[in-house]
Amino acid sequence: MEDKDVLQHLLKVEAEAASLANDAAMEADRRIALAEKQNYLRYEEQFAKTSTECEAKYNGDIVAVQVSYQQKLDVFRQGLDSMREYKDGFNRLMESFLF
DSSP, X not given: OHHHHHHHHHHHHHHHHHHHHHHHHHHXXXXXXXXXXXXXXXXXXXXXXXXXXXXXHHHHHHHHHHHHHHHHHHHHHHHHHHSOOOHXXXXXXXXXXXX
């Protein structure tokens, strides 16, 4: 009978070990899920912060490009306005080409 008691005890220990292993796996899954949730929240926070910073920089760059473009356009227009017109000479040249 002693062998039977030893086998019963070993089966009981094995069942308890399986239960502990199952509980440990469930706890690991719970901790992993919690860590994933926390990491996702940190990711979302960092993403929002970074995207806001990038959008602000982009808008600033757009304004800088617009100002630069307007300045260059103004310089170009001033250059055109300061040029003398040679209408008579141009008209004579065109007449010599055409007639």
